[in-house]
Amino acid sequence: MTTAILATQLLALTTGVLLVTSVLLVWQRSLASAVRVLAVQGGALALLVVAIGLTEGDAELFVVAVVVLALKAIAIPLVLARAIRSSGVEREDKPLLNPTAGLVIVALLTTLAYLVSTPIVAATGGTGAGEAGPAAFSAPVGLTMVLVGFLLLTTRRRALSQVVGFLVLDNGIATVGFLTAAGVPLVVELGVSLDVLLVALILAVLSGRMGALIGQDPVSMMTELRD
């Protein structure tokens, strides 16, 4: 019983953190702090997995939690931090969308996400916090993160901040995945996370190269990469 309450509290907290971190990522321009926020988000994701483990009561999820922590909260941020240091670009200057508008759009996206996910929430038992299952908390949050990730991908110029957007997107997918499928099989999750790490590495390297080739690397300049 107490574990259930604890789990619910934990869920509420972690989902809240996930939400706020996504907003922060839209909010500020500095890449370094973006990576820091991303690390926090990874940690929150790991905690979320723990909370689900508590509710579902299967030990496998704790392993997943550890892996997630290692990858999303530590490994990937480190890689990105190094890439930033090497590329020497530390600010996302003039994104395609000014932060104020971006933030307002995030508000609308959140509403949309919550709207879309109400069926899921209803399916997993009621809309009240008391009896709501984990999905009630995190399905909408995950969806929001997916949307925010896309927003970042579409509106940022710097390749690295687009990597950040991509990672938010992935975190969102993971959040939804954990919950709705009540825990993806361990192997799948590991595979996905490793792929992500790989992608992050490659993109980091690439952006470094681009930096070397064409000084700054505004992706908008890369219109020559056709067929």
Place this chain on the structure above:
Amino acid sequence: MNAAETAATLLVLLLQVTVMTALAPVVAGITRQARARVEGRAGAGVFQPWRDLRKLVTKRPIHAAGTSWVTRVGPFMLLASSFLIAALIPLVSAAPLPLVPDDLFVVVSVLLLGTVALALLGLDAGSAFGGMGSSRHMMIAALVEPTVLMAVYALSIPVGSSTLSLIVANRRDDPASIASPAGVLGVVALAVVVLAETGRLPVDNPSTHLELTMVHEAMILETSARDLAQVELGSWLRLTVLLGLVGNLVVPWGVATDATPAAVAIGIVAIVVKIGILAAVLGAAEVGLAKLRLFRVPELLAGSFVLAFLAVAASYLVA
């Protein structure tokens, strides 16, 4: 609620106003002192603002030719609005008057009365700086409005009422709601708004000497002697009360629920401690902050607006 109880509540409110008024300059002093210490200075002591006030009231006001009633009455309007807020917000006691409930919407609009008085004061002298300060002040006020109302909304949802004393009481009885995402987001948004409303960093620099960076200071460049004293006391009181509100929302314990002397005494001590701590933190934190460019301020406000909006969405569509 019978007449005796009403009288008691009224008495407590008056006591609360008196305490807050006495505390307000000290709060300003605390923030300055904390800042001084962090900067490695000795500082003038927390009672320096009181000395300044005592001196200001004994001087002869000067004002430019062609100023109107606003210059004479404006400062007092600001002060009076601050007094009224100090009475309305549940700081010492959470027992509202029967006919004048501490409705957050009412509180906000009384705040706006003071804001308008100050803005008109800035315009009245007909100097360039006054107009500049007034215009910036009103722009910020206009953009703060959505955030503050949205935060109010977020806070009022769990209670189903915008009455502050109920909100505070509800948070005291159900501590889980304080830690809940909605609760946290709402309070954070409100805190940002408080910084903007009271002209603290990063929105406005209270200790600047450069006219072109001024907002609040620019409006009162023409104000002198007792008028200045009223404006300063009014602004400090505003800061104090709003800090107290945030304090009571985060730590809703110690607020008196009835008018018994013991409870009231505890309430006074509690609120003074809360405000003191918040003021010290504010002063120290401001050392690490720089003033935002005026046109970056909307970003800050939009950000806190989104936080409040998330709080609302979260409390409707999940919890």
Place this chain on the structure above:
Amino acid sequence: MNGVAGGLVAQLLLAVLAVVVAVTTTGHRRNLLAGTACAALAAAGAVTGGLALAGRQGAVEVPTTLPFSPLVLSPDRLGGLFILVAGVVGVAASVYAIGYVHGASASRSQWSALAVFLLGMQLVPAAGDAITFLLAWELMAAASTVLVLADQTRSPAAREAALWYAIMTHLSMVAILAGFAVLAGQTGGTGFRVLANADPTSPAVSVAFGLLVLGFASKAGLVPLHVWLPRAHPEAPSHASALMSAVMVKMGVYGALLVALRLLPGGPTWWAVLLMGLGGASALYGILQAAVATDIKRLLAYSTSENVGLMFLALGTALLLRGYHVPGAASVALISCLLFVVNHAAFKATLFLGAGAILHATGERDLDRLGGLVHRMPWTGASFGVAAMGAAALPVTGAFVAEWALLQALIHGVRPGDQVVAVTVPLALAVIALTAGLALLTFVKAYGIAFLARPRSDAAAGAHEVPTTMRVAMGAGAIAVVALGVVPGPVAAVLARSLGIAGAQPIGLAGLELTGMGALLDPLSLTILGLLIGAPALLYVVVLARRHPREVAAPGWGCGGIRVSPRMQYTATSYAEPLMRVFDDALQPTRDVEVTTVADSRYMAARVEYRQRVDDVVEVRAYAPLVAAANRLADRARGIQNGSIHRYLAFSFAALVVVLLAVVR
């Protein structure tokens, strides 16, 4: 023949009398007599409205030669409310006009038009069937067009404004006509009782609703149908613009209420959402434009479309909440809508009259050239200031109560689970909040720039206080603004009764309690509390003032600068500049900077000229193409007629034949 019917007949007779007086008398006597007659006409309207609002029944049937059933005038309580508003504002405007009108605006046609205009506005809410409604509506529209044309001989802007206004108002007329026609087709009658039988779920009725809302929205000046407002209001003489803005625009609101509550209650959800969307959009856009406007009457016009937007928002909210079975909050939203109607009538009329006084005293409408008027026009300054507080919804004015009620309705309107509500209500709250903030800025600017500081032009420096009649009218308006705010309880109770709903009752010292949501507001007690707390401080300040009197320094502090001129002050343009930059994308101002350099070096600027104008984005983007297309069409149409009489006869002949064929079939 009871009171209401008598009042209606009296209005008709007084209108005729007013026209006769206006035509027969001359010079100053005309202003006096015609003004008095118009005031009497309006007073009759006020009495009639009061009676109807109190629940008196009464009907007048005017037999017509037209093949319709006779015209029916039978106001219900709601109609009575609007007649009352129209009458009271009408009295103020007529009295004001006596001292205000001069030159072109004092002509026979203008006074007659004013009388007809007043009559039309007082008959629209009294109409008991569609035909009467439309006739009164047309009366109102035509007369107001004439009023807009007052200055047409001298100002081309007036002619253009009148053209825009005539087109928009007649499009709205057509839309309303079509809407009623569809309804009539559905129900087989034109009386409102009959029309109310229409089934709101059928698609045809939805079409009718759309048409009616279109028509009423364009009369109410909702975005994107608002384009006539910022043109017509500034050009019309101020008493006329006061009437148009404070009353005529409300007739659009009355129409919406009539349709939504009396004719087609219980429509689908999207009706409510449509109204909320329209309202929210025009509230935001209107106040944004008002905030950056520098022509004071243009500013007021845009603020009108903001306030009407709030009314529609409140109405939409009410319908929505009704649909989701939250009756308590729904009725509070309705009450706040009516509170907006009444209070907006009070403060906007006063503001327009004040603007007229400024115009009368300085000949200036441009805020950038005003300033320091509070010293020269204390009465105008006081009333305008109070009304501006009302427009900014500050305590203790009525608008503040209306806004508070609406916010309470929104807060209490949501039950978790209803998706539409859970999305629309927070958005609505955000819109209202931003609107309120911008309104604050707008009216601080309007009052502060016009009345405070130092005069920015000789005209402003040479201003003088206006005649007594004008002062009386403005003063009455200002008093109304505060009075409505100090005793909201009884007012709201009356409004609730006019709608036949519960939800508001007086409490304490004329305070207002929203029953069922434990929210109460007693401005009087609030004021008393404030005085109680402020008194000691005030006393101390007074003592200090005795001990240390003020001294006056010649110039304001200009950093020791010696040449501190009024041109250094902030103007209305510069005051709104930060906001302009923040909302650059929404307003899209056109700026151009012209630097003329001295002859011998192109690095030394002789003079720098900065120009910035804000056009109405909607007008530029949406209407300009339409107008262009219409012109092209007209050019092509010109080809048909070459002046040959035979061709014209051929046209009519062909038309006759076609009609006959149609009949035969």
Place this chain on the structure above:
Amino acid sequence: MSLSALVRLIRRTGRIAEPAPSDPPATPLPIPALRGSAQIRHVDAGSCNGCEIEVGAAFGPVYDAERYGAKLVASPRHADVVLVTGVVTRNMAEPLRLTVGATPQPRLVIALGDCARNCGALRGGYGVVGAVGDVVPVDLEVPGCPPEPEAIVEALRRVTGR
């Protein structure tokens, strides 16, 4: 500099201000109104900026004149003391008068440095109207070219009596 680095710096630095040299001065100025608090408006009437540097030092962390209740303010309307440095040049004579006139009563004028007291090295120079005393009444003079921060602080302490 990141926030953490700033915090570290602050902790490392600690308190810079030197301990208050002595008790309040024996001969405070006879203006009870200004006891304990004096807002100061500084006017550079034509100085070589030597005095400005010293004034800056006096209000800096080391001497920290603020601890005695003295404070530099932006507007003479807020000020009690007009602190004038340098000789009064032609262009600054009128602004100086205006500034002193814009300061509410009771007020003090302090002439800081030898130039301000008696034109010092710049006596008879081109465009020099005269010493501060020739333009506005002076209540307190601080000698030195430039006066040391201690001297400035001492003068201010005589005003505030702390």
